Amino acid sequence: MxxxxxxxxxxxxxxxxxxxxxxxxxxxxxxxxxxxxxxxxxxxxxxxxxxxxxxxxxxxxxxxxxxxYLVSPIEPLQLWITAFEQLSTNEQAIVSAWLMRNGIKDFMSFINKHKKDS
Incomplete structure (x- = not known):
């Protein structure tokens, strides 16, 4: 427990x-x-x-x-922060570097591409 x-x-x-x-x-x-x-x-x-x-x-x-249980809805930003905090230090560095290098626009393109593939 x-x-x-x-x-x-x-x-x-x-x-x-x-x-x-x-x-x-x-x-x-x-x-x-x-x-x-x-x-x-x-x-x-x-x-x-x-x-x-x-x-x-x-x-x-x-x-x-x-x-x-009483469950409060999670704000989208808090959800991202919580997910990011679950990553190891190395994984956080990789995600941060990727976003800095490629930007959110490429990230959204990546998501949209995978939506179409599903």
Whole structure:
């Protein structure tokens, strides 16, 4: 079972603050066990499940029915950022170099070409 959760992952949990800043403020006030997120620049932290209330632990457990989760729609820019952050450092460098070299116009042409091939 997963033990460490980012502020972003806790946003949709009932009883938790609705902003990342609110989650981080609550974590500091309640002295949650935290560690720096691996592979992320800046002060991004993730929090250990032992720091959460019983209700939050239940909501995070695998056994809970997924229909009971509140899911916020993801803004397109946030989706791109999240996808990019999932890449390794080397993969991020490759994607960045490709976009800088070819530009978004070529990227859209690439997508349109693959839509036609499907």
């Amino acid at each position: 997963k033990e460490w959760f980012s502020s972003k992952e806790l946003l949709s949990i009932a009883g938790m603050p609705s902003t990342i800043q609110g989650i981080n403020r609550k974590a500091r006030a309640e002295k949650w066990t935290a560690r720096k997120r691996a592979g992320v620049r800046g002060k991004a932290l993730e929090y250990h499940i032992s720091s959460f209330s019983v209700e939050v632990k239940k909501a995070l457990s695998i056994e809970e029915v997924s229909a009971s």
